[in-house]
Amino acid sequence: MIVRTLAAAVALALPVAAQAQSMDGMDHSQHQQAEPAIAGDAPPAEDHSKMDHSGMDHAQMDHSGMDHSMHGMAMGGMDMKGFVGALGSYSMMRDASGTAWQPDSAPMWAIMGRLGGWSTMVHGFATLIHDNQGGPRGDSKTFSTSMLMGMAQRPVGGGTLTLRGMVSLDPLMGKRGYPLLLASGESADGVNKLVDRQHPHDAFMELSATYSHPLTEGLSGFVYFGLPGEPALGPATFMHRFPGMANPEAPISHHWLDSTHVTFGVLTAGLATKGLKLEGSVFTGREPDANRWDIERPRFDSWSVRATWNPTANLSMQVSHGFLKSPEGLHPEEDVRRTTASVTWNRALGPKRNWQSTLAWGRNTHLGGDHSHPADAFLLDSALQLGRWTVFGRAENVDKDELFGDEADGNPLAGQVFNVSKFSLGGYHSLPVGKVAFDLGGLVSKYALPSAIRPAYGSSPTSFMLFTRIRITG
Structure with a gap:
């Protein structure tokens, strides 16, 4: 099943580079005139001319100023x-990571095409990062992150079959990952x-x-199987949301919201x-080894x-x-018992x-062990694209x-809960070249720390x- 899924999704999607459909300059009126997509003998999917497209002008979505920093789907302005x-x-346009939803108006970029009876898509990026984390517990490192994703879709038996494969070379950065002050929650060695x-992240991120x-x-009823995949827990993973696509660093709230996005064994069913x-969903609780x-x-x-509700084209809540x-x-x-709630708003x-x-x-409420207490995390992410420039910011408050x-380690601060905050601001400039874009950018972060841990982290x-980043835009 693993080999077939990866072969079908990636191998079917990659040839579209040679026969990709033109995706430039499709305005809203052209989108409305597209034929409604129908899966076999099923009741027809909604005619795009009847859909609520408020705030969803694809002609206004730039393909040059946006990124997908780890993995996911990005398409914009295509047929x-x-x-x-x-x-x-x-x-x-609503589909995000796993079975998560985003606003219908969210920008998406990829190379689209057709191969036989399959509709195909390919997306990817490679980012070179110099990271300098300040203070006594900080460190510096130059490393790379990358992702290649392929998707293939076709009607089958009156319904729709969608295959997705996503791979990364992130393991090459080493088992210690990269420096990120206040991040915690997993062992890589x-x-x-x-x-x-x-x-x-793992080399195989989704099959x-x-x-x-x-x-x-x-x-409609649906079934999703992934090895690996993403269960129905949390918002769309940060790398699939527009602000997370722009920002190359992971949130320190990651393990309170969407850390299950690479799970080896997921079965989801829904309406x-x-x-x-x-x-x-039923899935494997253990994080990757x-x-x-x-x-x-x-x-x-x-x-x-x-439960997810998209009341308008610009809003998604879960x-x-x-x-x-x-x-x-x-x-x-x-x-661990994990509870999440989120609102994502998008506007072209x-x-x-x-x-x-x-x-x-x-x-997160831990059950058993030394951490049997609830811990909360709050995140506010935002990104604004202005032509070839994109600016982004993030504010987080987390109980760590x-x-x-x-406690067995002997440190008097071990096991204590500290409420910490992080604030980041950054941006990048894009240079489009054909169906890819080159980005050059940076970000800076500051922290609000309780007095008890300032001697360790600095005041x-x-x-x-x-x-700098190269990414497929379509």
């Missing part, structure tokens, strides 16, 4: 004929917990198959209408449920709850201009209890990143 929503009768560092079928007029989606190049054995020992069985290999006795402002913001909250190890540490 959408042949594509439908992976989960039901809605615009595929199976021995040491990463603190003040962000782990590298998934989704099948949806209409049940009644406007109502979707034009604006509402209800779904549930020290071997970042392999495919791990699924366990299906955890579960989650999520609430979710899940049980994660023994997520951390260094603390196998600890389970004009030619080559777009603004998106996400407000999210997550709570792993910054000084476990006012400052961090910065400089980056």
Whole structure:
């Protein structure tokens, strides 16, 4: 199943570079005239001319000023004929990571094409980053992140089959990942917990198959399987949201909101209408192990449920709850209950201009072990595209209890909960060349820390990143 899914998604998608459809300059009126996509004998997907396209002018979406910093789907201004929503009768512009939704008006970029009966898409990037994290616990490193994603979709048996494959060379950065002050939540070598560092992602980030079928007029049922994949828990992963696409660093709230985005063994089923989606998943609770190049054995020992509502083309809201069985290999006795809620708002402002913001909250409640208490995280992400310039910012407030190890380590601060805040501001300039773009940018971060940990971190540490990136835009 793994090999077939990857071969079908990536191998079918890559040839479109030679036969990709033209995607430049498609205005709103052209989008309205596109033929409605119909899956077999199923009730027709909504005619685009009847859809609520408020704030969704694809002609106003620039392909040059936006990025997908780790992985995901990005398409904009292309001929959408042949594509439908992976989960039901809605615009595929709504589909984000796993089975998550984003606003219909969100910008997306990729090379689109057709191969036989398949509609195909390919997207990817490579980013070179110089990272300097300030203060006594800071560090510096120059490293690269990358991603290649392929998708293939076709009608099957009156429904729609969507295959997706996503790979990365992130393991090449090493098991210590990259420096990131106040980050915590996973081990990459199976021995040491990463603190003040962000782990590298696995080489195989998603190998998934989704099948949806209409049940009644406007109502579809769907099934999603991934090895790896993403369960129905949390908002769309930060790398799939517009601000996270712009910002090359991971949020320090990642393990409160969307850390399950690479899970080895996910089965999700649900129902979707034009604006509402209800779904549930069974999945593997354990985070990826020290071997970042392999495919791990699924366990299906955890579960989650999520409700998502897209009331307009510019808004997507979700609430979710899940049980994660023994997520951390260094603390196998600890389970986690995670609850999240988020709102993502997007607005196309004009030619080559777009603004998106996400407000999210997550709570981890540890069951057993030394961390049996709830911990909250709040995140506000925003990015504004102004032609070839994109500016982005992020504010986070998180309860951290792993910054000084476990109580057995002997540090008097070990196991204590500290409420910390981080504020980042950055931007980049894009140079489009054909179906790719070159970005050059940077960001700076400041922190608000409780007095008890300032001797360790410094009274006012400052961090910065400089980056250059090449990415597929279509």
